[in-house]
Amino acid sequence: MKIMKAGRPAEVLLVEDNENDVILTRRGFEAARLAVNMHHVRNGLECLKFLRKEGEYQNAPTPDLILLDLNMPIMDGREVLAEIVADKVLCQFPVVILTTSAEEQDLLETYRLRCSSYIVKPVDFIQFQRVVEELGNYWFTVVVLPPES
Amino acid sequence: MQANHNPSEEHPLESQAEEYIQYTFDASPIGMILVNSEQKIVMNNQSFRSMFGYADAEISKLVINDLVPVGIRPDHSNYFEQYMRQPVARAMGEGRFLQGVKSNGNSFPVEVALTPIETSSGLHILVSIVDISERIHFEEVLTKTNQALKESNEELKQFAYVASHDLQTPLRSISGFAHFLKEDYGNLLDDKANEYIERIITSCERQRVLINDLLTYSRLENRKSSIQKSDLNQLFDEVKKSISLTIEEKKAQVFREELPVVEGDSSQLYQLLQNLIENGLKYNQQPQPIVSMTATREKENWLFTITDNGIGISLEYHNRIFEIFRRLHTQEEYSGSGIGLAICRKIVQRHHGKIWVESIPGEGSKFHFTLPFSQTNKLLNQEAS
Numbered sequence: 001m002k003i004m005k006a007g008r009p010a011e012v013l014l015v016e017d018n019e020n021d022v023i024l025t026r027r028g029f030e031a032a033r034l035a036v037n038m039h040h041v042r043n044g045l046e047c048l049k050f051l052r053k054e055g056e057y058q059n060a061p062t063p064d065l066i067l068l069d070l071n072m073p074i075m076d077g078r079e080v081l082a083e084i085v086a087d088k089v090l091c092q093f094p095v096v097i098l099t100t101s102a103e104e105q106d107l108l109e110t111y112r113l114r115c116s117s118y119i120v121k122p123v124d125f126i127q128f129q130r131v132v133e134e135l136g137n138y139w140f141t142v143v144v145l146p147p148e149s
Numbered sequence: 150m151q152a153n154h155n156p157s158e159e160h161p162l163e164s165q166a167e168e169y170i171q172y173t174f175d176a177s178p179i180g181m182i183l184v185n186s187e188q189k190i191v192m193n194n195q196s197f198r199s200m201f202g203y204a205d206a207e208i209s210k211l212v213i214n215d216l217v218p219v220g221i222r223p224d225h226s227n228y229f230e231q232y233m234r235q236p237v238a239r240a241m242g243e244g245r246f247l248q249g250v251k252s253n254g255n256s257f258p259v260e261v262a263l264t265p266i267e268t269s270s271g272l273h274i275l276v277s278i279v280d281i282s283e284r285i286h287f288e289e290v291l292t293k294t295n296q297a298l299k300e301s302n303e304e305l306k307q308f309a310y311v312a313s314h315d316l317q318t319p320l321r322s323i324s325g326f327a328h329f330l331k332e333d334y335g336n337l338l339d340d341k342a343n344e345y346i347e348r349i350i351t352s353c354e355r356q357r358v359l360i361n362d363l364l365t366y367s368r369l370e371n372r373k374s375s376i377q378k379s380d381l382n383q384l385f386d387e388v389k390k391s392i393s394l395t396i397e398e399k400k401a402q403v404f405r406e407e408l409p410v411v412e413g414d415s416s417q418l419y420q421l422l423q424n425l426i427e428n429g430l431k432y433n434q435q436p437q438p439i440v441s442m443t444a445t446r447e448k449e450n451w452l453f454t455i456t457d458n459g460i461g462i463s464l465e466y467h468n469r470i471f472e473i474f475r476r477l478h479t480q481e482e483y484s485g486s487g488i489g490l491a492i493c494r495k496i497v498q499r500h501h502g503k504i505w506v507e508s509i510p511g512e513g514s515k516f517h518f519t520l521p522f523s524q525t526n527k528l529l530n531q532e533a534s
Contacts, residue, residue: 123360
């Protein structure tokens with residue numbers, strides 16, 4: 001296992017409606033040999049509840065990083081990002097967009113909302129795995145994240 | 150002959166002249182009436198009668214206001230008075246939609262020209278009327294058809310784009326889980342099962358290439374191109390660098406003459422060169438594949454030629470290879486999506502050039518394309534909008 005900058009396993013919240021992509025992402029972190037606790041919610045609404053520790057997420061940890069898919073039912077990635085950014089407390093979380101969409105409009109819109117990074121999910125699995133590994137390495141062994149409040 | 154203007158009987162010559170005039174008048178395909186200052190119709194022709202559906206005898210009882218829709222009659226009278234004060238030859242109601250009213254009350258679109266005529270019995274207006282119902286109808290049909298075409302084009306673009314995106318997600322899952330099977334359970338499975346897994350993975354890869362090419366193709370439609378000065382020498386060398394592994398593996402020679410700087414979308418031109426050069430290497434079984442590029446200055450444009458010593462293409466396919474999904478070989482012979490040359494054609498077309506091939510099977514191919522010296526004042530995405 002690699003040494004995590006925070007000196008403890010990183011908490012990652014994956015907001016993703018596709019179960020397959022959840023498994024693939026989890027596996028990517030495993031392959032990267034990163035100490036990551038990956039949590040998963042299926043849409044933007046659940047994401048907000050998780051972050052605000054509401055209802056069933058009362059005991060949810062505070063994530064170090066949010067991985068956000070764009071196209072989801074109920075509340076999509078754009079909407080939830082807008083909410084996170086507008087919220088005084090939630091705006092400190094780094095949000096990385098992880099999506100299949102390479103559309104310029106999505107890129108511009110989410111960067112305008114100050115997402116931390118925009119990553120287009122590679123279709124090729126090997127490349128996808130590499131991207132998740134690099135993502136984990138960067139955010140948890142290179143970057144200094146805001147301290148827990 | 151039906152005139153309600155009595156020819157003079159005193160002067161035979163005059164009477165004959167008037168007869169000729171009435172014949173001429175009647176022969177005109179344009180509806181014509183002569184209107185006096187009392188708004189009465191003193192002369193009319195055959196076309197007018199059939200256009201408005203009046204018999205000659207009824208016309209003398211009409212005033213011209215009877216020929217226009219009820220709603221605009223007060224205005225029309227004012228216009229008439231104004232015109233009589235300042236009579237000039239001109240079109241009536243310039244820019245407005247004019248309607249005539251038939252004897253049965255039906256209205257129809259018209260175009261009207263007014264010509265003042267000073268006669269011994271005072272100022273008259275010669276009114277020429279054209280029924281433009283048919284033209285209006287065709288214009289409407291044309292507008293509707295255009296609109297429908299635009300919409301269907303737009304939908305098609307959206308469809309290709311969305312389909313390409315949505316096709317990718319399941320593909321990642323298929324290839325991902327196939328990899329998991331291989332990695333986690335490969336040693337528990339027999340050779341046949343492992344071979345099947347490999348086949349799944351290979352097929353996914355093929356599909357990925359296909360979707361990627363399809364996306365590239367539909368992006369050419371969707372995205373606006375940006376024109377800049379593009380040094381083809383530089384683009385060629387970059388392409389060459391990016392495929393250096395293939396060149397090395399195939400022991401190939403890829404070279405160019407001095408190429409010009411052209412105006413165009415650099416990334417599209419890069420793609421164009423890449424596709425053509427890669428094709429030259431791919432469809433090639435020579436011990437030493439050779440691909441070269443030359444430029445010739447022609448009268449109105451540059452002519453570029455990319456020559457290879459590959460397998461060549463039969464004459465009957467020289468046009469069809471530029472169609473999307475047109476492939477001449479099986480995946481086992483030569484892998485490919487069948488989109489590469491369609492992309493090339495689209496790029497060249499968007500740069501207002503032409504692309505074609507000259508080739509004999511077994512003797513290699515020459516892909517020619519032209520690019521205008523300048524793209525100024527030309528929109529690259531004209532056909533997209």
